[in-house]
Amino acid sequence: MKEPAVVREIACFGLAGHGGAWPTEPLSHPGWKSTLGQVDRLRLPGFLQAAIEAEALPVTEQQRQEAADLHLQWCSRALRLEQRLLQLAAILDAHGIEVVVLKGTAVAHLAYPDPAMRHFADLDLLFRSDQFDQALEVFYGLGYVRPHPEARPGFDRRFGKGATLQGIEGDELDAHRNLVLGTFGFTIGLGELFRSREAFHLGGRELWGLGPEGRLLHACYHAALGDPYPRYGSVRDIAQMLTTGSHDPQRVVELARAWEAEAVLARGIDLCRNYLGVAVGGPVVEAVANYEPSRRERRAIRAYVGANHRFAAKAVASLPYMTGVRERAAFLRAVVAPDPGFVEAVGAQPGRSWITRGLRSMAGSVRPR
Amino acid sequence: VTSSGGWARIAGSVWRRSGARIVVLGRDHDEPLVLEGSGGEAWELLDEPRTQGELVRILASRYGADPEIVEHDLEPFLLELEHRGLVGRA
Numbered sequence: 001m002k003e004p005a006v007v008r009e010i011a012c013f014g015l016a017g018h019g020g021a022w023p024t025e026p027l028s029h030p031g032w033k034s035t036l037g038q039v040d041r042l043r044l045p046g047f048l049q050a051a052i053e054a055e056a057l058p059v060t061e062q063q064r065q066e067a068a069d070l071h072l073q074w075c076s077r078a079l080r081l082e083q084r085l086l087q088l089a090a091i092l093d094a095h096g097i098e099v100v101v102l103k104g105t106a107v108a109h110l111a112y113p114d115p116a117m118r119h120f121a122d123l124d125l126l127f128r129s130d131q132f133d134q135a136l137e138v139f140y141g142l143g144y145v146r147p148h149p150e151a152r153p154g155f156d157r158r159f160g161k162g163a164t165l166q167g168i169e170g171d172e173l174d175a176h177r178n179l180v181l182g183t184f185g186f187t188i189g190l191g192e193l194f195r196s197r198e199a200f201h202l203g204g205r206e207l208w209g210l211g212p213e214g215r216l217l218h219a220c221y222h223a224a225l226g227d228p229y230p231r232y233g234s235v236r237d238i239a240q241m242l243t244t245g246s247h248d249p250q251r252v253v254e255l256a257r258a259w260e261a262e263a264v265l266a267r268g269i270d271l272c273r274n275y276l277g278v279a280v281g282g283p284v285v286e287a288v289a290n291y292e293p294s295r296r297e298r299r300a301i302r303a304y305v306g307a308n309h310r311f312a313a314k315a316v317a318s319l320p321y322m323t324g325v326r327e328r329a330a331f332l333r334a335v336v337a338p339d340p341g342f343v344e345a346v347g348a349q350p351g352r353s354w355i356t357r358g359l360r361s362m363a364g365s366v367r368p369r
Numbered sequence: 370v371t372s373s374g375g376w377a378r379i380a381g382s383v384w385r386r387s388g389a390r391i392v393v394l395g396r397d398h399d400e401p402l403v404l405e406g407s408g409g410e411a412w413e414l415l416d417e418p419r420t421q422g423e424l425v426r427i428l429a430s431r432y433g434a435d436p437e438i439v440e441h442d443l444e445p446f447l448l449e450l451e452h453r454g455l456v457g458r459a
C-alpha cells in the first residue's frame with residue numbers, strides 16, 4: 001500500500017463496523033504534512049475534517065486549522081462545480097436533453113449524510129446515446145473543447161464511454177453515454193440507468209442521479225476497473241453504499257447478473273475488504289462471496305487493472321462482449337485505423353502512440369510495464 | 370429594509386458546512402463567501418423565509434444580545450448576501 005495507515009483510516013472514518021486504529025498523539029510535523037498532502041491528493045478532506053471534529057484523530061491547534069482550511073478550499077471548489085452544474089442543467093433542459101448526474105456530485109448528495117464529506121474535482125454527466133452528440137454540440141457552443149476527438153465519426157455514440165471536455169475557465173466535464181469503456185460497458189442496460197433514477201435537490205431545483213442499485217454498481221465499475229490502485233475515496237463509496245445505502249440487495253444482484261457484472265461487483269467488494277480494510281457484509285456481499293470469474297471476465301478485468309491496461313488491451317478484451325461481425329469490424333476499424341485527427345491529437349503526446357499501441361496489443365506482443 | 374420585511378434564500382445558491390464555518394455561493398457568482406458564527410446561524414435560519422424581525426429576535430435570544438445591536442449588524446449582512454445573489458426579499 002502506498003499511503004500510510006492513517007490515511008486509510010481517514011478514508012474509512014465513520015463507516016459502520018469500522019473501529020479504526022488511530023494514533024494516540026498528534027502526528028509529527030513531517031508526518032502531518034505528508035498526511036495532509038495525501039488527503040488533499042486523494043480528495044479526503046471531508047473525512048479528515050469529520051475525524052478531527054469527532055476527536056478520533058488527535059491534532060494540534062495548528063493542524064486543526066490547516067485541516068479546516070483545506071476542507072474549506074474543497075468545499076469552495078465543490079460549490080463552483082455545483083453552480084456550473086446548475087447552469088448546465090438549465091441549458092440542457094432548454095434543449096430537451098435528459099441528463100443523469102454521475103459520481104462525485106450525485107454520490108455526495110445521495111450516498112453521504114453530509115455532502116461536505118465527499119469532495120470531487122469535476123462534473124460527470126450521463127446522456128442517452130441518441131442525445132449524446134446533441135449534448136456535445138451544446139457544450140461546444142458554451143466554449144467547451146474536446147482535447148481528444150472521437151476515434152471515428154459515430155464511435156462514441158455506438159461504442160464509447162463518453163468524452164472529456166475542458167471549459168474556458170479550466171473546469172473539466174466528463175460527458176458519458178456509458179459507465180465503462182468497452183467490455184463490461186457493452187452489457188450494461190443503458191436504458192435502465194434512466195428508468196431507475198433518484199432525485200436530489202441542489203440550489204432549489206431537482207436533479208437526477210442513478211438509482212441506488214445502479215449507483216452501487218457504478219461505484220464498483222469505477223473502483224474495480226478504473227485504476228490498478230484506485231483512490232481510497234472510490235472504494236469508500238462502495239463501502240458507504242453497502243453499509244448505509246437504500247438499495248434493494250436482490251435488485252443489485254439481479255442487475256449485476258443481467259449486466260454480466262458479477263465479477264466487477266465481487267472485485268469492488270474485495271477492494272473494500274482487502275484494499276480499504278473494511279469488513280463489509282450483508283446480502284449483496286454474501287451473494288457474490290464465492291463468485292468465480294470466468295476466463296473472459298478475468299481477461300476483461302486485467303485489461304483495466306493488469307500490467308497492460310492501455311486502451312488497446314481493453315479493445316481486444318472487448319471483442320468477446322460484442323455481438324455481430326459488423327459491430328466487431330466497425331469497432332476494430334476504429335481501434336486500428338482511427339481518424340487522422342484522433343491519431344494526431346493522441347500521438348502528439350509523448351509516449352502515446354495510438355496506432356502502435358493498438359497493433360502491438362492486437363498481436364499480443366506488449367510486455368507488462 | 371424594515372423589521373417586517375421578509376428574506377429568503379434565492380434558488381440557485383449552494384452551500385456547505387465546513388467545521389464551524391458555512392461557505393455559500395450565489396447564482397452567477399464565482400467567489401464563495403465564508404460565514405462564521407452568527408452569520409452562519411443567520412444563513413441556516415433562512416432555510417425558510419423569515420422576516421428580519423424574526424431573525425433579530427432569534428439571534429438576540431441565542432446570543433443574549435441587545436436586539437438593537439443585532440439589527441444594526443444584521444441589516445448590512447443581509448444586504449451583502451443580497452448583493453452576492455444569495456438571498457432576496459420574500
